[in-house]
Amino acid sequence: MNTYGIIMAGGGGTRFWPLSxxxxxxxxxxxxxxxTMVRETAVRLGKITGEENLFIVTxxxxxxxxxxxxxxxxxxxxxxxxxxxxxxxxxIGYAAMEIIKKYEDxxxxxxxxxxxxxxxxxxxxVMKEAVKTAEExxxxxxVGIKPTFPCTGYGYIRNSETDSDVYRKVDxxxxxxxxxxxxxxxxxxxxxxxSGMFVWKASVILGYFEKLLPDIYDHLKxxxxxxxxxxxxxxxxxxxxxxxxxxIDYGIMERADNVLMLEGDFGWNDVGSxxxxxxxxxxxxxxxxxxxxxxxxDSHDNVFCGPKDKLIAAMGVENIVVVTxxxxxxxVCDKRRVQEIRRFPELLKGTDxxxxx
Amino acid sequence: MNTYGIIMAGGGGTRFWPLSxxxxxxxxxxxxxxxTMVRETAVRLGKITGEENLFIVTxxxxxxxxxxxxxxxxxxxxxxxxxxxxxxxxxIGYAAMEIIKKYEDxxxxxxxxxxxxxxxxxxxxVMKEAVKTAEExxxxxxVGIKPTFPCTGYGYIRNSETDSDVYRKVDxxxxxxxxxxxxxxxxxxxxxxxSGMFVWKASVILGYFEKLLPDIYDHLKxxxxxxxxxxxxxxxxxxxxxxxxxxIDYGIMERADNVLMLEGDFGWNDVGSxxxxxxxxxxxxxxxxxxxxxxxxDSHDNVFCGPKDKLIAAMGVENIVVVTxxxxxxxVCDKRRVQEIRRFPELLKGTDxxxxx
Numbered sequence: 118m119n120t121y122g123i124i125m126a127g128g129g130g131t132r133f134w135p136l137s138x139x140x141x142x143x144x145x146x147x148x149x150x151x152x153t154m155v156r157e158t159a160v161r162l163g164k165i166t167g168e169e170n171l172f173i174v175t176x177x178x179x180x181x182x183x184x185x186x187x188x189x190x191x192x193x194x195x196x197x198x199x200x201x202x203x204x205x206x207x208x209i210g211y212a213a214m215e216i217i218k219k220y221e222d223x224x225x226x227x228x229x230x231x232x233x234x235x236x237x238x239x240x241x242x243v244m245k246e247a248v249k250t251a252e253e254x255x256x257x258x259x260v261g262i263k264p265t266f267p268c269t270g271y272g273y274i275r276n277s278e279t280d281s282d283v284y285r286k287v288d289x290x291x292x293x294x295x296x297x298x299x300x301x302x303x304x305x306x307x308x309x310x311x312s313g314m315f316v317w318k319a320s321v322i323l324g325y326f327e328k329l330l331p332d333i334y335d336h337l338k339x340x341x342x343x344x345x346x347x348x349x350x351x352x353x354x355x356x357x358x359x360x361x362x363x364x365i366d367y368g369i370m371e372r373a374d375n376v377l378m379l380e381g382d383f384g385w386n387d388v389g390s391x392x393x394x395x396x397x398x399x400x401x402x403x404x405x406x407x408x409x410x411x412x413x414x415d416s417h418d419n420v421f422c423g424p425k426d427k428l429i430a431a432m433g434v435e436n437i438v439v440v441t442x443x444x445x446x447x448x449v450c451d452k453r454r455v456q457e458i459r460r461f462p463e464l465l466k467g468t469d470x471x472x473x474x
Numbered sequence: 475m476n477t478y479g480i481i482m483a484g485g486g487g488t489r490f491w492p493l494s495x496x497x498x499x500x501x502x503x504x505x506x507x508x509x510t511m512v513r514e515t516a517v518r519l520g521k522i523t524g525e526e527n528l529f530i531v532t533x534x535x536x537x538x539x540x541x542x543x544x545x546x547x548x549x550x551x552x553x554x555x556x557x558x559x560x561x562x563x564x565x566i567g568y569a570a571m572e573i574i575k576k577y578e579d580x581x582x583x584x585x586x587x588x589x590x591x592x593x594x595x596x597x598x599x600v601m602k603e604a605v606k607t608a609e610e611x612x613x614x615x616x617v618g619i620k621p622t623f624p625c626t627g628y629g630y631i632r633n634s635e636t637d638s639d640v641y642r643k644v645d646x647x648x649x650x651x652x653x654x655x656x657x658x659x660x661x662x663x664x665x666x667x668x669s670g671m672f673v674w675k676a677s678v679i680l681g682y683f684e685k686l687l688p689d690i691y692d693h694l695k696x697x698x699x700x701x702x703x704x705x706x707x708x709x710x711x712x713x714x715x716x717x718x719x720x721x722i723d724y725g726i727m728e729r730a731d732n733v734l735m736l737e738g739d740f741g742w743n744d745v746g747s748x749x750x751x752x753x754x755x756x757x758x759x760x761x762x763x764x765x766x767x768x769x770x771x772d773s774h775d776n777v778f779c780g781p782k783d784k785l786i787a788a789m790g791v792e793n794i795v796v797v798t799x800x801x802x803x804x805x806v807c808d809k810r811r812v813q814e815i816r817r818f819p820e821l822l823k824g825t826d827x828x829x830x831x
Contacts, residue, residue, distance in 0.1 A: 135787070412821055414814075423804065428830045430492070430818050433808030434794060447780065447798045449806060451790030457771075461787050464769055473785045 118318070119170065119223045120248050122162035123212045124191075125313075126155050126175040126183055126230035127202055131459040132390050135446035136422055139462070139474050142179070144230040145186055148388055150398055150408065155183060155230045159190045161237055165226055165244045171195060172215065173230070174208045201358035206368040209315070210326050210333055211357070214341040216319040224248050225322070227315040233397045235384025243381045247316040250284050256375045257325070258316040259287065261309025263382040267299035270389055272311040272366075276378045287376035290366055309380055312387070315365070325369050333368070336360045390455040391420050391438045409441070420452065446473045475675070476527065476580045477605050479519035480569045481548075482670075483512050483532040483540055483587035484559055488816040489747050492803035493779055496819070496831050499536070501587040502543055505745055507755055507765065512540060512587040516547045518594055522583055522601045528552060529572065530587070531565045558715040563725040566672070567683050567690055568714070571698040573676040581605050582679070584672040590754045592741025600738045604673040607641050613732045614682070615673040616644065618666025620739040624656035627746055629668040629723075633735045644733035647723055666737055669744070672722070682726050690725070693717045747812040748777050748795045766798070777809065803830045 126144045137143045144155040151157060159171055171191045175183045177198030184193045197211060209227060216223045226244060234240045243260060251258045261274040272293055276285040290311060294302060302308035326334040336356050343352035370376060386396050394406045401407050405416060409423030414432040421429050423441040431439065436452045450458055462474045483501045494500045501512040508514060516528055528548045532540045534555030541550045554568060566584060573580045583601060591597045600617060608615045618631040629650055633642040647668060651659060659665035683691040693713050700709035727733060743753050751763045758764050762773060766780035771789040778786050780798040788796065793809045807815055819831045 135785075410827065412818060412827065414817065414821070415811075424802070427802030428492075428804065428827055430803070430805045431807070432805075432814060432818070433811045434806050437791060437794075437806070439804065439806055441798070441802065441804045443802075445781070445784030445798065445800075445802065446787070447785065447796065447804050448787045448789075449791050449794070449796055450788070454772075454790045457789060460771065461769060461789070464771070470767065470769065470785055 118252055119220060120166045121216055121220070121223045121225055121319075122159075122166040122171040123209070123225050123227040124155065124158055124162060124171065124173045124230045125205060125208055125227065126173050126179070127199055127208055128229075128231055129176075129202065131462045132456075134458055134462050135442050135448050135473060136440055140178075141182070142231075143388070145179075145182055148394060148397055148408075149233060153186050154233070154388070156186050156190060158228060158230045158232070159187045161234060161240065162226060162228055163190060164237070164241050165248065170223075172197060172212055174199060174212050175230075176202060199357060200354045202362075203357065203360040204362040205313075205365040206326075206330060206333060206363045207336075207357070207360040209322065209365050210330075210337045210360075211340065213319040213322050213326075214337050215344065217323065218341055218344040222318060222320045224251050225315070225317055225319055229313050229387070231388060232312070233384075233386040233388050233393075235386075235396075237383070239383040240381065240385075243379055243383065244314075244316070246283050247379050250281075250377060250379065251316045251318060251321075254284075254375075254377065255318060255321050256377045257321065257370065257373050258284070258377045258379065259370065260312055260314045260316070260381045261287075261378045262312050262385045263380050264303045264308065264310055267296060267303045268310065269293055269296055269299050271387070273299075273302050273308045274311050274378055275308055276380075277307060279377075284377040284379050287370075287378045290371045309378065310385070311366070312381070312385055313366075314381075315370075322369070325373055329372050330361075330363070330368050333360055333363070390458065391422075391440075391450075392452055392455050394420055394422075409439075418452070444473070475609055476577060477523045478573055478577070478580045478582055478676075479516075479523040479528040480566070480582050480584040481512065481515055481519060481528065481530045481587045482562060482565055482584065483530050483536070484556055484565055485586075485588055486533075486559065488819045489813075491815055491818050492799050492805050492830060493797055497535075498539070499588075500745070502536075502539055505751060505754055505765075506590060510543050511590070511745070513543050513547060515585060515587045515589070516544045518591060518597065519583060519585055520547060521594070521598050522605065527580075529554065529569055531556060531569050532587075533559060556714060557711045560714065560717040561719045562670075562722040563683075563687060563690060563720045564693075564714070564717040566679065566722050567687075567694045567717075568697065570676040570679050570683075571694050572701065574680065575698055575701040579675060579677045581608050582672070582674060582676055586670050586744070588745060589669070590741075590743040590745050590750075592743075592753075594740070596740040597738065597742075600736055600740065601671075601673070603640050604736050607638075607734060607736065608673045608675060608678075611641075611732075611734065612675060612678050613734045614678065614727065614730050615641070615734050615736065616727065617669055617671045617673070617738045618644075618735045619669050619742045620737050621660045621665065621667055624653060624660045625667065626650055626653055626656050628744070630656075630659050630665045631668050631735055632665055633737075634664060636734075641734040641736050644727075644735045647728045666735065667742070668723070669738065669742055670723075671738075672727075679726070682730055686729050687718075687720070687725050690717055690720070747815065748779075748797075748807075749809055749812050751777055751779075766796075775809070801830070 180198035537555035
């Protein structure tokens with residue numbers, strides 16, 4: 118059975134404001150110093166599925182941008198535009214229907230477009246095992262991340278042994294814990310971080326849609342029937358915006374009976390906010406993440422981001438994030454409050470500064 | 475005797491980097507929210523001398539800029555360009571020679587171009603008294619500022635009573651003190667801040683040059699002889715750069731025998747660094763100086779400066795200075811270290827970032 122890479126690139130992206138903007142969400146940023154997140158994701162996933170089998174699901178508004186940033190890697194006809202953001206169940210169902218209609222069936226390797234992975238070789242090895250597992254067992258397979266510290270920012274997957282050395286059984290998906298709970302999770306050895314990466318047959322996941330999310334399935338079926346016909350675009354634009362908004366985790370993973378997990382240990386990071394750049398981009402000898410053209414004096418443990426033709430000069434500051442952009446938006450934030458940065462674009466709505474959203 | 479306002483605008487200006495730049499020193503900045511410092515100074519001094527009697531001495535490189543920023547206030551032919559910066563003795567001697575050659579003699583009211591004065595009415599009153607004193611006594615007259623706190627950033631003038639209610643006798647100019655010394659100065663009642671404002675007859679100060687700084691006087695005489703001739707510009711360009719560099723304080727004020735002081739109490743501030751903007755520009759209810767187009771969340775006691783078409787967004791920060799400019803230089807600095815900001819342009823010399831100096 119063929120394998121297809123499905124890259125979910127529908128994020129709106131306010132967590133990296135003002136680097137990320139309404140017209141340029143996080144997946145189109147270069148946060149590793151190497152390449153944009155979406156292109157890095159595509160190249161990485163191509164090593165598992167072959168680049169000719171890569172698909173991207175993104176907002177229709179960002180389709181052209183996705184084509185541009187993955188030029189030479191992803192076939193432009195494989196970049197599917199969602200007329201509206203309807204959460205991950207819709208996104209994955211849409212892609213599954215595309216695979217069924219185009220290729221009858223296939224293994225889908227689904228990954229977010231905006232995560233960082235340090236050890237690519239190990240990642241490829243684990244994902245190939247996951248593909249094999251999905252093919253052999255017809256289960257819903259996810260890759261949980263072996264926790265390296267009691268993180269309170271991730272959801273966890275409780276899992277238990279099986280007869281296999283390769284995969285474990287998923288018992289429960291649990292919400293982001295408080296610190297004490299997270300510590301007990303990590304100590305137990307039975308919890309992994311939920312990475313949002315999934316591997317399964319297109320036919321299998323559509324079966325789960327039919328059973329567990331029949332309303333969404335009806336929508337997907339109408340879209341599937343139109344695929345390859347002259348009415349495809351029109352029907353998608355009509356149907357898609359009314360698909361119920363639900364995540365694949367809530368809608369299917371937490372309710373399905375046959376869910377397996379492979380444990381991954383390859384330096385995964387969801388790059389959720391500016392403080393994650395310490396791991397993704399690295400720091401200088403004073404603990405500063407320095408992604409700007411900068412002049413830093415007596416400053417430590419900061420994050421500096423800015424274009425190479427601008428300048429950030431800093432003296433005597435610590436534990437702050439300083440971001441500047443081509444169009445002159447400057448943000449400074451206490452590093453302990455980076456989760457709240459998404460409030461800025463919210464607060465700018467309806468003001469004279471909407472152009473900076 | 476006529477009165478002439480002499481505005482010293484020769485500062486290079488690195489204390490307000492990156493607002494102030496090599497090609498736009500501090501005197502050309504609007505730091506009060508009202509107008510540029512040099513124009514505010516000219517308008518203020520014009521109320522004492524009449525605007526038609528105002529002169530500006532500035533670097534030749536900034537002559538056009540000075541003309542532009544004082545348009546309609548200062549006669550462009552009264553803006554004297556120094557071919558090189560030779561400190562305040564040269565600057566004042568040059569202006570004195572100009573007054574002598576143009577008008578035979580006159581009272582010079584000399585003020586730096588980059589200071590702030592809150593109570594203009596009281597300023598005008600005191601300066602007019604100073605003019606009267608200089609005319610009647612032929613002394614060197616300075617205006618000392620009544621200290622409002624034991625400031626360690628200013629030089630002080632020790633002074634004592636005279637028979638006059640108007641002026642006091644200057645006993646000594648003293649350097650910037652440490653805090654304990656400053657406290658004793660303020661408690662004593664015999665010390666005033668040295669404001670760098672002087673009032674005297676042109677003929678009297680030139681007499682002191684001849685007596686105390688004969689070398690500089692020789693240079694000034696050659697320049698004076700060329701004034702009004704076709705060779706004026708050529709001679710000034712030849713002679714001026716070799717005038718010894720010395721301040722009027724060291725060269726004359728500390729050594730002259732007949733120095734009087736009037737005490738001024740009109741909200742004077744030399745606007746020496748970004749922290750002075752609290753007094754000059756004012757603060758919001760959280761103690762922030764907000765001179766930028768900004769979005770400020772949970773932040774207090776900061777200074778934000780930036781153009782109105784840019785944006786500064788801040789969250790959870792305190793006691794820092796954040797400055798952004800049209801060309802994308804951003805500076806963040808601990809507010810306790812604003813005196814060191816002049817290090818930035820120094821550090822940028824010889825680097826790829828020289829354009830930001």
